Amino acid sequence: MIARILQPARTAMQSGQAKDDWVLLFDPREAQRIDPLMGWTGSGDMRRQVRLSFDSAEAAIAYAEKHGLAYQVETPKTRKHIVRPGGYGGNFAYNRRGAWTH
Known part of the structure; x- marks a missing residue:
């Protein structure tokens, strides 16, 4: 069994860049199998429900090595910061030259 160490993607409600937690799955x-009565999907595998959080990838790797788990590290795709000069805050600037249109 292989454990995956990854940094999960942000949800649609998160726009900040400060999420630094790593997860071991x-x-x-x-x-998974479909229950014939209710139609729900399920499994007898209890390890599927385990989700361990760590502050860094090194801490997750150390945990996996300490417990003898085979692991695979998935590096995250980094986004570049989008900083627009005079973005949303420019609407409320004291030195605004244009007329307020809202």
Whole structure:
């Protein structure tokens, strides 16, 4: 069983750049199956529910090595910061030259 160490993507409600937590997830042992009565998907694999959070990738790697887990590190895709001069804050600047149009 391989554990994945990754930095999860932000949700649609998060626009900041300060999210630095790393997560250790386990790959599933068995496939999910559909319950014939309710139609829900489920599995007998309890490790699928385990989600361990760490402050850094090095801490997650140290945990995996300490417990003898095979692991795979997925590096995150970094975004460049978008800073627009006179962005939203420019609407409220004291030296605004244009007329207020809202």
